[in-house]
Amino acid sequence: MSGKQAILGRIREALAHPSHPEVRTLAGNGERDVEKARAFMPPGGETVEERLQNFARLSEVLKVELVLVPDLEAAKESLNAMREVEGWTRIASHHHDLSDRLVTGLQPDLLWTDDQPGIDALERCEVGISVCEALIAQTGSILVTGKGCGGRALSVLPPHHVVLATRDQLLPDLYAGYEHLRKTYGDSLPSFISFITGASRTGDIERILVLGAHGPKRLTVVLIG
Amino acid sequence: MNKKTHSDELLVIKVRHPALHFLTSLLMTTPLSKFKSDTTESTVDVDHRLWMQAALHGYEDKRGGVETTFGDFEEAKKTAAAIKWEAIENLGTLLESFSDKLESRGTKVCWASNGKEAVDYILQVCRDHGTQKIIKSKCMTTEEIHLNPALQAEGMEVVESDLGEFIVQLREEEPFHFVFPAMHLKRDKISAIFEEKLGTEPSSDPEELTMIARNLMRRKYCEADIGISGANFGVADTGMISITENEGNARLTTSLPKVHIAVMGIEKVIPNMEDLSVLLPLLGTAGAGQWMTAYNSMIGGPRQPGEVDGPEEFHVVLVDNHRTRLLADPEQRDALRCIRCGACLNVCPIFKNIGGHSYGTTYQGPIGSVITPHLRGLQSYKHLSYSSSLCGACTDTCPVKIDLHHHLLRNRRDAVREKGGRMERFCFRQFAQVMSHPKLYRGSEGLMRLGAKLWSPLEGKKADPLKAWTSTRTLPSPAPKSFHRQWREQRGGDS
Numbered sequence: 001m002s003g004k005q006a007i008l009g010r011i012r013e014a015l016a017h018p019s020h021p022e023v024r025t026l027a028g029n030g031e032r033d034v035e036k037a038r039a040f041m042p043p044g045g046e047t048v049e050e051r052l053q054n055f056a057r058l059s060e061v062l063k064v065e066l067v068l069v070p071d072l073e074a075a076k077e078s079l080n081a082m083r084e085v086e087g088w089t090r091i092a093s094h095h096h097d098l099s100d101r102l103v104t105g106l107q108p109d110l111l112w113t114d115d116q117p118g119i120d121a122l123e124r125c126e127v128g129i130s131v132c133e134a135l136i137a138q139t140g141s142i143l144v145t146g147k148g149c150g151g152r153a154l155s156v157l158p159p160h161h162v163v164l165a166t167r168d169q170l171l172p173d174l175y176a177g178y179e180h181l182r183k184t185y186g187d188s189l190p191s192f193i194s195f196i197t198g199a200s201r202t203g204d205i206e207r208i209l210v211l212g213a214h215g216p217k218r219l220t221v222v223l224i225g
Numbered sequence: 226m227n228k229k230t231h232s233d234e235l236l237v238i239k240v241r242h243p244a245l246h247f248l249t250s251l252l253m254t255t256p257l258s259k260f261k262s263d264t265t266e267s268t269v270d271v272d273h274r275l276w277m278q279a280a281l282h283g284y285e286d287k288r289g290g291v292e293t294t295f296g297d298f299e300e301a302k303k304t305a306a307a308i309k310w311e312a313i314e315n316l317g318t319l320l321e322s323f324s325d326k327l328e329s330r331g332t333k334v335c336w337a338s339n340g341k342e343a344v345d346y347i348l349q350v351c352r353d354h355g356t357q358k359i360i361k362s363k364c365m366t367t368e369e370i371h372l373n374p375a376l377q378a379e380g381m382e383v384v385e386s387d388l389g390e391f392i393v394q395l396r397e398e399e400p401f402h403f404v405f406p407a408m409h410l411k412r413d414k415i416s417a418i419f420e421e422k423l424g425t426e427p428s429s430d431p432e433e434l435t436m437i438a439r440n441l442m443r444r445k446y447c448e449a450d451i452g453i454s455g456a457n458f459g460v461a462d463t464g465m466i467s468i469t470e471n472e473g474n475a476r477l478t479t480s481l482p483k484v485h486i487a488v489m490g491i492e493k494v495i496p497n498m499e500d501l502s503v504l505l506p507l508l509g510t511a512g513a514g515q516w517m518t519a520y521n522s523m524i525g526g527p528r529q530p531g532e533v534d535g536p537e538e539f540h541v542v543l544v545d546n547h548r549t550r551l552l553a554d555p556e557q558r559d560a561l562r563c564i565r566c567g568a569c570l571n572v573c574p575i576f577k578n579i580g581g582h583s584y585g586t587t588y589q590g591p592i593g594s595v596i597t598p599h600l601r602g603l604q605s606y607k608h609l610s611y612s613s614s615l616c617g618a619c620t621d622t623c624p625v626k627i628d629l630h631h632h633l634l635r636n637r638r639d640a641v642r643e644k645g646g647r648m649e650r651f652c653f654r655q656f657a658q659v660m661s662h663p664k665l666y667r668g669s670e671g672l673m674r675l676g677a678k679l680w681s682p683l684e685g686k687k688a689d690p691l692k693a694w695t696s697t698r699t700l701p702s703p704a705p706k707s708f709h710r711q712w713r714e715q716r717g718g719d720s
Contacts, residue, residue, distance in 0.1 A: 215473020
């Protein structure tokens, strides 16, 4: 008998005895309506303005640098300014309509993850610039996937992650984020999906917050529109 | 005093089980005797207790602030409880769909009935790849099945990448708290262990200390042959594991090495991806007081066609290891809903005073006291059910509404029912008689006062029959007049 059959058999046997009514009433009396539960969670915002406000407020708490720019031209200028101030010499990104337009030309020599440059080359980059699937106003999160945002490593290996996003990508809450994923990818979801909420952090030493535990020390969102 | 408690315990065992006594006298330790000596040791260190309590209060305070941002935190908890409840009641179906989905995208799924099967499978995968170096991100299930020693015994290097786990790994000790493994250590101790084991300069700056680990670990991620992680949830309908973390170490562990193995308990499965929209914020809020933990990542397979990176191989090891035994208990199976947020530890007056190491279990605190007897044997771990003030703070704080403190009572009852002493049963029968007959009760009051008078010269002496109690506590003397009598005297008899 395989391990699978053995475990499933034990589960069937165990569940043959229905749960004790007292425990059921004490502990299992909620309703599993996740859509309805959106109202119980922190609010995301009805309008785009409200969402932006929430996202901006949370970004501040989470120490995410939010750069609001009116258009692509301004976004390009702000990336150029960052490159100057931080002295980026090695920049990694990936091909996508938005990144192609903004990142190309930032540096004569760019590392594109689409070319599969390998871990060591990516590790030497000072910054990873990627697009995102969506922004979540409710939690201040950035939704990325391995398929749509340059792979698994681009947004976590370089010490600075810059996210390029447009205003219409601001979704109210996590629930809307999952809806968006289903709509975009249907049955073939990417093998990697992540909600990034702030830069990498730890409080493992005396509960003192330190940014950049293993992932990026800095997280910047350039929001266009 | 320490030693006395120790030998008292062995004496009791000697009377009942000569064979067991022989074994324990060789080892000089049982879970109970170890618990007694460890708690005696940990509770005398008042400074450490205060420090620990301040830290745990910090988490509670932060949580309080975040709770208020919810539309309705109590209702959110109810929904979370309902999600996990449904998952547990449909565990078989959900696990099958979870595993089928994973396999359809090239993941290898192992169903391990116990720790040994899980360890054997992982060892085999490692051998097949000629593995020398392994990077791990935090996973309590691997602690439960003692994976690291097994890998190290085959000459493989295993590095824990979570900062807290890395620190306790260097110190060769167990995690103190299953969410905050190194919360018991002040920076000087951390600096000292880094200096000793890594040869780094001493530092009193948490940021500098963190960067030591960061720089070391960067090399480890790139060199590792295999990455091993846990899973906080297993999403049945999309066939994905979900990992919650702050540091990014789990993302690196699961992204860079060529092979990724995820180890998860069978109870982690949930029905739908959308369920995470409730569970993830609650997990972050309940344990650490965060809106959301920094990285909540889902992994649904090895690198897929059209993707630029990710492991070539992905294994998911589903571990039963007596979870089905807990599932078979119709009264306590709701304990399988636990999402390991650690909130019940943070509020527990026992945990706050004895600390995590005293439990001697993989899972500490109230949830550990509830489930360990099921996972490792009721009789060996029943003492944990008594290390509770039954205040119910754990039940109140639990984001998935597990009936924790009542389960401790149920474990006590089951332990006695299974193997209660004859004397204990006799005493309780007498007690019940007295308590249900007012005349008997009133009569016994006089007897008690007389008993107390006769006993008082023996207090604290060798011959004191109540020594077990009085060695650490004062026995209150009975009131000269009962409430009943005072009432009658003051109200002139209209009782």
